[in-house]
Amino acid sequence: MRRILTKFSGLAAVSMLALAVAQPAQAAQQGAGAAYFEFTDSTQQTFVFKLTDQAKIQQARSILSGKETEATQVMGKVVKSPAPYNKPWNYQLDPSSVSFFAAAIEVCDSNMVYLNQHLSEVGGAFLPNSVWCDWGSHLTREVTPK
Template sequence: MRRITTRIGMLAAAALLAVTAAGPAQGEQVRGAAHRTTTEPAAYFVMTDVTGTEFVVRLTEADKIQHARDLLSGATTSRPHLIGRIDRRPAPYNPHWSFHYLSDTVDFFDFAIEVCDATTPYVEEHLDEAGGAFLPGLMWCPWSSRLVREIHKG
């Protein structure tokens, strides 16, 4: 019985993650489609986690860029952590890591379920396992993530 309860709990957690991640992302894609046709450039931010390592995040949607800037300026403390789907390939703007966030999936949160939480170094060390039981759907939500600065490309 305990085994069945555990499996049901894991399935419920995975379903919750799928609904949490897919629901807003789909709405943002529809809403952001017209926005992305503009020539507004992407913005780059450095995040860190409990390990102190730095990870560069590329944001492409105006409302999310503004939210990130508001977090850095102290204008808001709401939804300070990052969530999004990762790509298991390096990005030119984030050369120290073998993965990066897919820009159009990045969002901010206050609380998330445990199944998507991991530090940046842990994701790097277990990247070949990501997408299965570890980071289902390649969704990553480091609970201790926070933005520390914006990178101004010139």
């Protein structure tokens, strides 16, 4: 009986080790599916955002290729921290919140310069729920992060 328990314990330990090793590998595979896109707005500045959802990545590529002509402007939830791929801005968009729109309500509209200058006010009366929809946004290209 002791031998069976020892073998079972060993098998359980090997299984747990395999699971622990597999999780980082799965996370790395998911990260490998990320794509980065740039847009500009009325200020002529550029802003880079990250997408991880394959359907949204394809939608962004369809916008750039001209296949998608309706929902082409960028919307997403503002995260009040800089991203290394999006300098010089002190904020970024939550990749899981990014979508594309044709029309949106005025309360979420702002240009990227004004948003950066008033970042401490985001989430209150300015951009409620931290949702930003730059009406002047225009997707310009897919980029490789620096």
